[in-house]
Amino acid sequence: MIEQYVWELQEVDETQVAFVGGKGAHLGGLSRIEGIRVPTGFCLTTDAFRRIMAEAPSIDDQLDQLSRLNPDDREAIRTLSAQIRRTIEGIAIPNDLAAAITRALARLGEQAAYAVRSSATAEDLPTASFAGQQDTYLNVVGSAAILQHVSRCWASLFTERAVTYRQRNGIDHRTVHMAVVVQQMVFPHAAGILFTADPVTGNRKVATVDAGFGLGEALVSGLVNPDVFKVRHGKVVAKAIAAKQHAVHALPTGGTQEVAIDSQRQEQPALTDAQVVRLVQLGRRIEAHFGSPQDIEWCLVDDGFQIVQSRPITTLFPIPETGDQENHVYVSVGHGQMMTDAMKPLGLSMWQLTAMVPMHEAGGRLFVDVTRRLASPASRAGFLDVMGRGDPLIRDALETVLDHDGFVPSLPDAGPGGPPAGGASASIETDPAIVTELIERSQVSIA
Structure with missing residues (x-):
């Protein structure tokens, strides 16, 4: 442990959700699996978030008002949650906390580009899917910009969508805390999502790979239809190659940009069959480590895969425990x-x-x-x-x-x-x- 507020990813594992949130805990666990590459980075713990919240006494009253709102009163939730976000973003980060962050950046390379990612304590859990509830910022350059985006991640615990989800699921806003993951950016040739069980049929022996060019944001945001590959027993058994007209690329000065893909390239597969099979093998290793089917975000950098997220697939119906690998009806x-x-x-x-x-x-x-x-x-x-x-x-x-x-x-x-x-x-x-x-x-x- 380097400081109270900053932990290297390699120091973290799945038992530390309370300190580094669901995403941070899963990334720490991933970085310990042999043969799995995770972009280097660090976690800013929930202690930092609690300290920031204590700096603004007015938040207590706002949280009381929020907890009394009807989850269907969207207008009131929108107004109050925006007010809470403004309050959090307006709090100056204390000097010792800012210094801990900049020291961690100096070790990794201050002028490198980073992804600044929210990691809430009620996120990526086996029982609830908080996917997309909080914010991620890509290609952030310079310590001032990183500190600003850390504040934005803290504030994103109170997006309208996250607040409504918690209200509908009976989760007390005060019991959820926000950690932040800061990771070196990867600039991939292709990126996408791997489900180690087919999310449509629930078949645990069929893995599904969604792939597109550039950063994975194009798929996650629905900007493009992905190529879809299905793999069973180490073989690609089905594939549908989409016309991928756009991709999201990182800009040299920071931020991202949507770009058009050259017409000759649009219908080329984002991955070869051999790469798909290799990716699924990595996915099976991750699944074995976490003990349940996983929804994995991946990037292809040069000719190697880097894993940027893994969470349990919460929509599959559970199956009875058996002591063998045989088929059962x-x-x-x-x-x-x-x-x-x-x-x-x-x-x-x-x-x-x-x-x-x-x-x-x-x-x-x-x-x-x-x-x-x-x-x-x-x-x-x-x-x-x-x-x-x-x-x-x-x-x-x-x-x-x-x-x-x-x-x-x-x-x-x-x-x-x-x-x-x-x-x-x-x-x-x-x-x-x-x-x-x-x-x-x-x-x-x-x-």
Whole structure:
């Protein structure tokens, strides 16, 4: 730790969200993963933000007024949040804090260009997506400009959008603090977003890469349609190359500019297939480190990838934990009972204790793993018949899964999950141990 207010990115990890915010914590974690390159930089901690907020006693009253507003009263939120932002931007940064920032800049190169990025403590969390709620400033040059943009990042905790999001989600404005990440700018040939699970289908084995020329701002802001690549098992399985008419480039004097792309280049892919596959390999490494599918912002500099952000994908439905990497097919218990809402913990526990088959929890709902029943030809037909009588759409869905070549491997009838071929009823009739076992299971269940 260099000073109380300034921490190098390499000193930070995911346990320090309270000090460096979600973005800072994730970038620190990324910079520790072998083979992952992150632009060098430092974090200005939430202690600095708290100190600035304490410099303006009027903010307390403004926050009280804000918390009393109705989230639908957009005009009042717009006016009051703009007032709070003006107050924060008007606070002079104390000398010792400004000196800590300029010392950190001197170590990295004072006249280099930097990205100044907001990093709130309620951001990039597994349970809520605060993406785009606060501000990022690119290609900021000179310590005076960097200090000014640090103040703007602090103020961006109170953009109208961020305030409304917190009000709607019941998050107290006073419990969220702002850190700031200052990183050396990278000037990429191409940039974009990598989802390590397909965000549309939820398929965790298919990664999606969105790519465009220049800085990633052109994609994030919706200025251009990206090239889209889909990768499965280390191969590009689908791609759509867009006509990319514009790109965002950094200006030598600071700031960014939208530029038109030469007509011959517009329909060239921003990445080669080999680069896409290499990028997805890096994404899988990042996903393994954080333990969940990731939404990753990347830049291609020369012929190497640099990672500028990684956050959990919060829109994917969770899947039950398994101890293997095999395919599994689950059927929802609740849907079979016409209970589509999430269950309360007591309900989940009751079902799991008394059910005759193991029930797996995900997303507040219970599921039965039916892979073995579908894998055995002897049990498959009967199982599909039972499912179809309860809900024809579930049967259709299971048949669609079975049509995917090799997704559910076919087991011989004598294998686990299916009765021995030919003498199923005879073996049950002549084995009294089964009855004893069923009685014991029932007694355990009741107990």
